[in-house]
Amino acid sequence: MDVEFQHISKRFGSVKALTDVSLTAKQGTIHGLIGENGAGKSTLMKILTGYQAKSGGDILINGEKIALKTPDDAAQIGIGMLYQEPMDFPHLTVLENFSLGCPAISRERFTASLKHLAYAFGFQLAPKRRVELLTVGERQQIELLRLIHCETSVLILDEPTTGISPAQKALLFPALKKLAHEGMTILLVSHKLDEVASLCDEVTVLRHGNVTHHTNAPFHFPELLEAMFGAVPEQKEKPVARSTGNAVLSMDKIQAGGERQGLQLNSFTAKSGEIIGLAGLDGAGQSTFLRLAAGLTIPAKGEIQLFSTQLPKSKKASRIAGNLQTVFLPADRLEEALFTDISLSDHFSLRDKKSSFWQKNQKNKQRADKAIQTFSIKGRPADTADDLSGGNQQRLLLALLDPKSRMILLENPTRGLDIRSGQWVWEYLTQTLSSEACIVFSSPELDEILHYSDRILVFYDGKIVLDSLTAETDHGSVAAAMTGMTGKEKISNIEQGISNVE
């Protein structure tokens, strides 16, 4: 079946997730949909499955307009989706998961069909096993087989390789090619260019909810990268270089995290005074890295040294890191850093390590007032943290931060901030705080990383694939490394490889 999107738009409140998106996926092809996080890929696909309603535009199947109100409508037409997070039932068995959502047939026929399909695709699945005991890849295999069993003719895959092993990937890709060859229409949502290159016949690039590029194989990577991340910005003036000193953080042979957000690294050292930017797509390992350094995540293997003190492998680690003047500012401020229903002045009271039983309300109010002035927070001491806007929450966090901190770990420090607030945050970090402090931050904005960091680490699939001084690298190579290609040579290699296949 040919699937055609015509001028699709989607709003969440006042936020435009998609604006006038049009594209066509032809029967028997694999159509790639790429873009950075939040570009609108997943939203577009959720509209096609009837999981979310569109705000405007039409969807045409084989040239006919269709209405999709619920996932059931989409399933009736033969549209099925493999979600990024397994959308299944962990406590139920493989067979039960396989049979849910398909037209009812007898248990024996479900078992037979499951066994037959698993054999055909080379998957090994025990029908009676509970799904929670399986790996993400295996859970995905069940979903894929279920969709095939339900006679899906339009298959949507949302980041299908997130969290699956290379061996499972090696099984999945030929299976997809086989399905497309047999006449299925496949839509592949991804931000990994190497995978798109090896699978897709056509690619559409989304950026900020708009279609920015459309092309057929073979693909020209620099073009795709530019469409994904925007034009290469002009070089801005770099902040003054800081002097670096002793090693403050070192990691050795680390293995941490589960299948998702996992991290493996051999050795890493950060020096005082360095500003290190962590680049990478969502879940590539940056947030695990920051939490390891803050002592919040305990590594399964390996050693972490902070200011020459070994972090213990217990819950004490985060307290010890705190005593060593290490602070961690998470991206999700209200969830992890601030207290929703507690006032600004009480936040200052909570920060005190030594405190008497009684609260010093007057003193805390004065401290809050002072912070509101110096940090220009738009709020009153009695306001609660969730009354503040994202930018003001970040200012509050910085106000709460001990100016004597020696190690500052920031997860997406300018998340949800407008440009001016963002600049203000960086001014504060680089100028007001001690220049001996080591700052490590992650950001989804490549420009922010290139502009503010002295050194860049690029994460891909739980590994550091690039570690370089900012002065010695550029926009193109970092973007390439983020999408799984190290160095420019490799890009041209892949391009050559593809044209050879053609």
Next chain:
Amino acid sequence: MIGDIPSSVLVASVLAASAPLVIIALGEMISEKSGVINLSLDGAVLFSAMVAFVVAKESNSLVFGFLAGGCAGMLTGLVVGYLSIYLHLSQVAVGFALSLLCRDLAYFLGNPYSRIQGPTLISSKLPFHDMLPEFLQKILTQPLTVPFALTLVAVLIWFFKFSRTGLQLRSVGENPAAAFARGLNPSKIQLFSVLAGSFLVGIGGAAYSLSLKPGWGRPQGAEGIGWIALALVIFGSWQPCRVAAGAMLFAFLQVCGIGLQNLFPTIPSQVFQTAPFPLMIFTLVLMHYSTRKTRKHGETDSGLQKWLGILFMARAPKSLGKSYRQE
């Protein structure tokens, strides 16, 4: 034999005492399997017991009495279900408040019918009663609630294990978002199971006022049963036969209390009366440990751990108590 109670009487009284509890706990289990905790259980039992007695008395019909009890239970289920599933109110808050309301409403409305005679479901003999040995005759001469409860266990085992509706109901309790993505309507399925479950709760309540503790009064004798049933569902790990076994164990401990009291006259009677409750808590602690061990080590447990796991492992529906909002 325990104390001076012959074992056949013991078995018979355990069966009789456990039947309403089995029905109530299974009713609650159905609704929890779909993800909704009906915390109004304790009040709902008393309310339906009152309604059942009043209707049976006025119409002089046990059938109408039981049906009215079921409908009264269903009414409380409708309130909890509608408020929590469609208006997304907290299931705990709604259930708790409703429980207290139902209890007081039952005492207030039932007051004119306090301590008067009414129709009672008596024990009935099996058709082939005379052919059985005396031992079985004593055990099997039971009110109809006992065979109903036992049949219910079997039906529910089948329903959840083999029927498609049962699987769909479980899937909603596990992950309503995924169920929706597969074309099911989670809200409808949840409301259906809350209504079906609370109907059974009502039947269980009626079984108290019309059979086990006939009549209406304050106290009626069914006080606290709802809370026990809630604990039994956890104890039974949301599995019909384990829930029923738990109910029987509880009834056994209660009956034993009476027997042991005669055997050990020096121990205050309160000890035996309250023994089932701390035992219940102890079992829950045991369950916690067996569940954690099994999770951690997967299938490679040692012998004892494995048995603990099989006997006491609890696996709650994943989205139990969470309200589901469609995107």
